[in-house]
Amino acid sequence: MSSPHIPDEVPETLDEVRRLEALAFNGWPALESRDVGGWRLRLSGGYTKRANSINALGSNFSTDIGALEAPYRDRGLVPAWRLTPLAPQEIAPLLTDRGYRAIERSLLQVCPLHERFQADPAVVVSDTPSPAWIEAFVTHSPVRPEHRETMQRMLQAIAQPVGFAFVQHQGRPMAMAIGAVEGDHMGLFDVLVMPEARRQGLAQRVTESLYAWAWERGARRAYLQVVATNAAAIPLYAAQGFRTVYTYEYRVPPTS
Structure with a gap:
């Protein structure tokens, strides 16, 4: 599985990624959101990975994995890290060293309407x-x-x-x-x-x-998030004019 830091198409700027991330958070809202140490923690009782994940959005990122995961573990939820190009480079090796595994790679795609x-x-x-x-x-x-x-x-x-x-x-x-x-x-x-x-x-x-x-x-533009292995959907979206702006992947702890 390829790294989320090497997207299929390099975004024009990380600001574009940040803007699309914020739009997608509003489009599929979590019941609770917290901004902690550059990360947006999204919590929704375990319903969907998107709404129950740790997401890079700010700057000056914390690498205190235990503190960032605490709100999930306190609720009996599996902490899922959603790593986009905004995530600091050092976080993926830290998670790997702890035995975290990638469970899904997805594409953020956009299309002119x-x-x-x-x-x-x-x-x-x-x-x-x-x-x-x-x-x-x-x-x-x-x-x-x-x-x-x-x-x-x-x-x-x-x-x-x-x-x-x-x-x-x-x-x-x-x-x-x-x-x-x-x-x-x-x-x-x-x-x-x-x-x-x-x-x-x-x-x-x-x-x-x-x-x-x-x-x-x-x-005037549409965006979507699609799993990279969705062989039925991706050709349809390509025919409609969608292109990949960046990729991301979820990582979960070894006990999951």
């Missing part, structure tokens, strides 16, 4: 998730029972405007996604196509409907 992205009439985009949307998300994401209340609280906290895209056929969920607009950017999150509905172009229809929805609300 334009008027040619068209909304599909079968895709309903609502500003709140319907009960059917929630049930489909819980089932197909999937969300464990103990995390369902946290999940709904996080959805309610997403920066406005937010669009919940949904496709149903004869009352059955087919595909869904979330778009969150902040300024001239739209974040794309949790694109899900149900197993029986795959290979029908639904991922493209849902995402491009959200791009059109976001364009109407002033967004």
Whole structure:
């Protein structure tokens, strides 16, 4: 697994990385955030890695691993380090020396939006998730029972405007996604196509409907985070115009 400090494409500046990180934090909000020693600690009861991770965002970074992990261990959570190009170079070797392992590498990608992205009439985009949307998300994401209340609280906290895209056929969920607009950017999150509905172009229809929805609300660029091994999604995003700006990886302690 390659280091997050050697991205697929070198960002123009670390300020660009910092700006995209801040947008993504708002687009997928944690229930609790703390800024400690240059790091943003995000805590959400263990629901999703993104919302329960240690993230570089500031400067003058602390390397006191024990102190930075304490809020997670105090809650019985596994401390996950999310290492982006903002992370100080010395932190990865320190974690390696302690036996931490990388569990996932992901790409932060961006794409210019334009008027040619068209909304599909079968895709309903609502500003709140319907009960059917929630049930489909819980089932197909999937969300464990103990995390369902946290999940709904996080959805309610997403920066406005937010669009919940949904496709149903004869009352059955087919595909869904979330778009969150902040300024001239739209974040794309949790694109899900149900197993029986795959290979029908639904991922493209849902995402491009959200791009059109976001364009109407002033967004001119989209960003997303995708696991580097997602062989189904990455070609679609490339065809839509997405490019990798930087990579990041999660590291967890050896007892995890």
